[in-house]
Amino acid sequence: MKKTVTRFAPSPTGYIHIGNVRSAIYPYLIARQNDGTFILRIEDTDQARYVEGATELIEDTLKWLGLEWDEGPEVGGENGPYFQTERKSHYIEWAARLIKAGRAYVDDTPSEKIDEYRKADNGAKIPYLYRNHRPANANKTPEENFALMGEGHPIRFKTIPKDYEWHDEVMGDMKTGPEVCDDIILIKKDGLPTYNFAHIVDDAEMGVTHIARGVEYLSSMPNYLALYEALGLDRPYFLSLPHILAPQGNKKLGKRDGAKSVTEYRDDGVLPEAMLNYLACLGWNDGTEQEIYSKTDLLKAFSIDRIQNSGARFDEVKIFWYNGQWIRKIFTEQGIDELYSRTEGFWPEAAANEPDDYKKKVLSIIYDRLKTLSDLRTMTEYFFVDPKIDLSQITENKFLKKLSESELIDLMTMTIERLNDVDDWSEENLQNELNELLAKSGKKPAEFFSLVRIAVSFAPFSPALHQTLSVLGKDKVLYRLNLVRTALNNA
């Protein structure tokens, strides 16, 4: 049995966005499931679109998602190099084989001439096929063609139009006619290969068994099949992955639609587990009603034949739902320390010098309200700095506005006096104290608790009151309650 080898082969033209990261996830899963090899290969043959630093961005994204590669940049491997620009001689060699076999030719047709062909065909409403304009060189001997090499001309495949049938693991059985076979360019005039040629050479040399890529490559398949045939190569398994659609319209999600980079979600406080979970399940399911999948779960459950073949719309709301699920899952299964370790960089500035233990306590009572880790920035401010007193939050509160000012002041006084005598500041005890205060106040829970809650936080929401008070500590609580009482008195 041949060893399973898959690859992710991006171009270093920028960050990895949501729309194309699945073509890394699925090959990764396939490789891991079959005890195979997952290769990262950088397809940098288009010098005009090359972006400095993009390779690092790509590596960064894969690492964050936990998609470690076995061969590729940084880690090396026996099938390197893994940058196509460093493999130039390989492509020339394979192209030379085709020339020798009479299946490729050096094309010295001026590009203006080619433009004319295209315009003429388009004008006449006939499909533009270069093979209809095949130049005389195509019929020269291999020796004559070799003599032309190195003069800055592209090398073209000399196709033999025919029917093709093949199986796509996602799309099913496919077939096309000769009308889609053409003399595609193998080597550009700059001496570098086109994607069309390079990926076939590389996949063959690297022993790749499964190719997963976007459906946009489906229409090029006949030309790829012709190349496999001409080169005497076995066909790998093909997986055409449907597009991820933009939130609006029916276009595929791309950078122009404002598709965020994967790492932007990281910086917004999305956990890699949640992102992997969401993306893997966007266009794939295992037929059960399970929603939450860890990487381990995915490795168990994933199967190629259950990849959806229609496009799926990207939905940010659902990512945040997954993220909330994962925040809670990590807390309950791995504990506060693990969750806390993920929160670095997401706390409000005021928390900068606070001890870890205190921040952990805050996290432990607020984690189940977080959609993203960056919510910490806005939701926990009052744990670290005294809130700005804004009496309107009390006087206009839907529960409190029916109380008179003197009632409010009396309630505050009663609470301050009672809490002042409390030494056991544990959550449990505070719960008891608050219950007794509530009973004594004769108010509804909504009234009494809201008053205390707002007085210590002035935030639109907070964790349960007894927890909030316990974590804040006696000094801060009494200090803030006193400030508010004074403010009410002076109002």
Place this chain on the structure above:
RNA sequence: GGUCUCGUAGUAUAACGGUUAGUACAACGGGUUUUCAUCCCGUCAACGCGGGUUCGACUCCCGCCGAGAUCACCA
């Protein structure tokens, strides 16, 4: 225009040719001593259209409609 692909609620999806068409997100309503959230309960909501095949079609076949991809010395 040629070629190819796709089509179940707003979204993601499930359903040997036989189900009251299931689930999740969202929305809406309710419950848990306050808020926000979690959790729980409930409501709304879908097989693109038309033919066939069949006792019976979301499921198979054909046509149509709609959406998308591709037709580069980009990948």
